[in-house]
Amino acid sequence: MGDATPTSGRMEASGSSGADNLEKREPLTAESPAGISDRLLVRRCQRGDVEAFNLLVQRYEHVVFNFAFRLAGNYDDANDIAQEAFVRAFTAIGSFRGDAAISSWIFRITTNVFLDERKRRRTRQHLSLDDVVELEESSVARQIEDPAPKPEEVVIGHERASMIGEAIQSLPDFQRTMIVLYHVEHKAYDEIAVIMDLPIGTVKSRLNRARVALKDKLSGIRELF
Template sequence: MSKSLDELLVERAKRGDVEAFEQLISQHEKTVYNIAYRLTGNHEDASDLAQEAFIRAYSSLADFRGDSSFATWLYRIVNNVCLDELRRRKRQKVTYLDQAVEMEDGEVSRQIADTADGPEQALERVELQRLIQESILQLDEEYRVVLVMRELQGYSYNEIAEALDLNLGTVKSRLNRARSALKEKFMSLELLTPRVVYRARRGKAHEL
């Protein structure tokens, strides 16, 4: 079986080829940044944390044995970096509630009671994006990370379990709790109907 591009680049990077690691960054920087943004809700923090994740990955590259894909290993690192930041932020009681969701890999949509077209609908969509991001940021980090990976990044349950070093049952339990918390939040808002649909990167829709 032929090796993937990531595998070839990792082999070169382990031999000290800096350009190969730069190619790995190019391959994954969008997803790494996107995960960091979903978890922190702040563009500047996401950029800093993405950079920190790549630095950690480079310094730990010799320890990568290939038991999982490089992408899974890398995303586990960025999740850990972000969780460290979230815990630090929680101690300082800092939250970011003013960031709109910017869907790079998909879109967020909903069914609304008033189906009017034009500027009004556009404003409703912007407001929905703000409310979604605010609601995600209010989740405990252990629930937030699985929700982001499943609903916004489109990873399978098994991929999430592997990336976070959790068993499958724990992943499903945390995801169900996160979905329930978001559903309760949306239903408490007069502007929203209960049904919110995430169209994830892989084209799958999930109804809360």
Template sequence: MNRENVKTTSTPDEDSTLARAATKGDKHAFDRLVITYRNRVFNLCYRYMGDYDDADDTAQETFVKAYKSLGSFRHDAAFSTWLFRIAVNTCKNKQQSLAYRIRKKMLRITGAKSNDENEGIDIADDSRSPQTVSERREVRDAIMNAIAALPDEQKTVVILRDIEKLPYEEIGSILNTAPGTVKSRLARGRTKLKEKLKNLV
């Protein structure tokens, strides 16, 4: 399917219709859902995992799980909420897996920086001079590392609220928590993150 010809935004009703069609075996409907949400899911996974390859693997796994679980989607929440919930849980499971932790440990031991490999992948870097580019990358890496160092619950809400710009209610639905809880976690996460980033230029 040519993704250039497919729109990447949709309303909840359109998503629901596509999800119903996909549940009945319409693979093109599912493809449209993947194309609509792949960027958001991929970026969510990228912020969470802090690594492009891990993000790719986790985002793919998210859609595979969604495809296999379409039958259990009850349409009482937005498809995006359901999909992001799967994405968050997949990221958490991945990060908690022994394989992931060992790989990260080995990367630290060998001094490899996984993000270095993906520096050229960012979209639309409008910086002009190489020095500015380098500085901005350093800042981005510092922010990414600071986010990655947050406790799991705080990291999740920071990503969903401050990067993905999701409303509190939707974050509460994704995490199965009250919006008040989301706010308090976010406040703690922001405080820690500001503390970590205060020395950045």
């Protein structure tokens, strides 16, 4: 992940008018997005070019969706979070200054969407999908079909992975986010600092706390050791 290779150094280094002319000669198509830099896509998105945004989504949908999947713990919520993240990215892209990589910026939005949603859910009572609704004369099991695998089912594909996945899912939201960013998404400390809007020292201390918490949860699972 990260910025794709620019199509040419001249394009990136040229003045605005020259870059504009070059951009106009280079059609943006879904068939040949690899050679288009993130910077160019962002610039076009900032002008309201939906096709450029289409290519940006195409470029990052896999990583963003998987990130959302690890955070949310299920396919449907991941879909909601990832969609909302891209919509927010589109509406806010005018304010993206390019100080950080666009990937970090999108991860930051995705993280905020996840944490916002979790906060919203905590304030409202929701029933578990597995609940059985007890009626006076019968019972109704609510069944919301989710054919997609759960994170713990696909992490490694066997029992161990399931246990590790469940342990991660049981962490508080913020700690889970830290663990997923570092250990699943393989983000470096400085990138996590950008995504989480925290100083690097705070990232390290909070990640350590999350790891210690996860260690305590994993230690209780004998089968893992």
